[in-house]
Amino acid sequence: MKYFLYIRKSTDEDDRQVLSLESQEAELNEFATREHLHIVETFRESQTAKEPGRIVFNEMLARVERGEADGILAWHPDRLARNSVDGGRIIFLVDSEKIKGLKFPTFWFEPTPQGKFMLNIAFGQSKYFVDNLSENTKRGLRQKLRRGEWPGLAPVGYLNDKLKHIVVPNAETSPLVKKLFERYATGRYSLKDIQNIANSIDLFSVRGKVLSVSLIQRILSNTFYYGVFKYNGELYEAKHEPIITKKLFDSVQSVMANKAKPQKQSKIAEYPFRGLFMCAECGCAITSETQKGHHYYRCTKKRGACSQKYVREEMLTEQINDAIKEVSLHPSWADKMLAKLEEDREQEVQDGTFFAQNLKSEISVSVEKLEKLLDAHLDGIISKEEYASKKQKLLNRKIEISERLVDFEKKGNYWLEPMRLFILEAKQAEIIASKENLPVKRDFLKKIGSNPLLRDKAI
Numbered sequence: 001m002k003y004f005l006y007i008r009k010s011t012d013e014d015d016r017q018v019l020s021l022e023s024q025e026a027e028l029n030e031f032a033t034r035e036h037l038h039i040v041e042t043f044r045e046s047q048t049a050k051e052p053g054r055i056v057f058n059e060m061l062a063r064v065e066r067g068e069a070d071g072i073l074a075w076h077p078d079r080l081a082r083n084s085v086d087g088g089r090i091i092f093l094v095d096s097e098k099i100k101g102l103k104f105p106t107f108w109f110e111p112t113p114q115g116k117f118m119l120n121i122a123f124g125q126s127k128y129f130v131d132n133l134s135e136n137t138k139r140g141l142r143q144k145l146r147r148g149e150w151p152g153l154a155p156v157g158y159l160n161d162k163l164k165h166i167v168v169p170n171a172e173t174s175p176l177v178k179k180l181f182e183r184y185a186t187g188r189y190s191l192k193d194i195q196n197i198a199n200s201i202d203l204f205s206v207r208g209k210v211l212s213v214s215l216i217q218r219i220l221s222n223t224f225y226y227g228v229f230k231y232n233g234e235l236y237e238a239k240h241e242p243i244i245t246k247k248l249f250d251s252v253q254s255v256m257a258n259k260a261k262p263q264k265q266s267k268i269a270e271y272p273f274r275g276l277f278m279c280a281e282c283g284c285a286i287t288s289e290t291q292k293g294h295h296y297y298r299c300t301k302k303r304g305a306c307s308q309k310y311v312r313e314e315m316l317t318e319q320i321n322d323a324i325k326e327v328s329l330h331p332s333w334a335d336k337m338l339a340k341l342e343e344d345r346e347q348e349v350q351d352g353t354f355f356a357q358n359l360k361s362e363i364s365v366s367v368e369k370l371e372k373l374l375d376a377h378l379d380g381i382i383s384k385e386e387y388a389s390k391k392q393k394l395l396n397r398k399i400e401i402s403e404r405l406v407d408f409e410k411k412g413n414y415w416l417e418p419m420r421l422f423i424l425e426a427k428q429a430e431i432i433a434s435k436e437n438l439p440v441k442r443d444f445l446k447k448i449g450s451n452p453l454l455r456d457k458a459i
Contacts, residue, residue, distance in 0.1 A: 001070040001101055002040045004060050005032070008079045010048035021046070024075045031105045032073060040069055049082040061089060064098055071101030077119060078126035087123030091116055148239035150229055156206060156219055157243055167240045174243045176203040177225065181244050184220055185251040191216050220252050228395060235392045237399070246399050271295060272438040273316055280455035282306040311457040319459045320441050321433040327448050328429035337423050345416050359405040366398035
């Protein structure tokens with residue numbers, strides 16, 4: 001009799017007792033020598049047998065059907081089949097006498113009714129092992145998701161803790177990822193610019209490759225970084241430490257949405273005051289152009305006749321400097337205000353305790369709503385799609401409140417911190433007016449007023 005030798009071990013093999021391909025081949029060749037089996041060809045395959053469709057296995061059976069061999073030698077029946085289709089094919093070929101012998105060092109088989117019955121049991125046990133293993137894996141995955149633990153490979157900026165089986169921030173790369181979010185949130189950088197920044201600070205992918213623009217976009221759109229992840233279409237509140245706040249994430253999404261809209265490329269770097277003013281006479285926008293080496297600003301006159309004339313950038317800069325100086329605070333005044341503000345902060349502590357308690361109550365209400373929503377889904381009152389949609393809204397709301405609470409506990413009452421920043425910026429106004437940084441002057445002018453108009457070359 002002529003035998004085909006078949007060896008298989010898949011990359012996702014969970015049974016560590018199964019020998020490697022090389023070990024199986026060596027053991028089977030020794031077995032064939034002892035049993036005087038004539039091996040005409042060896043088939044090697046590295047693929048799971050959970051489902052039908054193995055190329056090498058199907059080719060071997062086709063050649064058996066053509067009469068090129070009378071039997072098969074394998075390490076164990078589970079090497080041949082772990083699904084009902086392939087197991088049935090083997091038994092059918094034995095029934096039709098296409099296969100006259102099946103040899104295994106670890107299993108005794110004879111082509112008798114009892115032998116085929118035992119082979120069928122062996123194939124059934126192999127399938128049961130696979131099915132049970134799959135169910136246990138799914139159950140473990142569901143429990144992991146309930147605990148808020150990410151079940152996959154950690155994204156850029158995080159690491160997989162192999163001992164605790166959790167995801168933790170990478171001390172080296174997580175600050176770099178945060179920097180990308182902060183830069184993009186300013187609206188002054190494109191995705192290509194962010195890619196260049198990532199390359200300049202040596203931030204690479206999990207596999208050590210340069211971050212592509214598409215991967216940069218996926219990173220900036222990934223809720224994982226503020227403590228929420230989506231798995232199979234459902235949102236889960238994560239237990240890992242967030243790298244950024246939801247507020248920063250929302251700012252990035254807003255910038256990304258605006259950049260996705262078709263728009264003309266403005267030259268903010270070349271003309272820092274373009275788009276800042278409106279014409280006081282006709283209400284049109286003020287545009288800019290360069291003549292004889294100087295920047296000029298003028299009305300677009302898109303609504304008809306307008307008597308307003310050109311104004312040079314230097315003249316606008318002087319007026320902006322004057323406007324900034326008008327809101328500047330003398331350093332001694334600013335210091336006195338900050339001291340008084342510190343006294344107010346102490347008086348606000350009691351009121352702050354009440355405010356924090358309200359936020360905690362809102363968080364408790366959100367948790368209760370999430371539990372009721374889950375009960376409604378499990379009872380079949382609402383569909384999976386409706387459940388996922390409402391859960392996403394409630395979960396994001398809970399995270400927003402939680403971040404407000406953390407922010408409040410760090411900064412105290414909300415009016416105190418903006419007031420402190422206001423005084424500090426007013427203290428810096430004189431310095432800003434004296435420097436030559438026009439974009440900084442433009443941004444400061446936006447803070448101290450709104451709707452700036454231009455009439456007769458004057459702001």
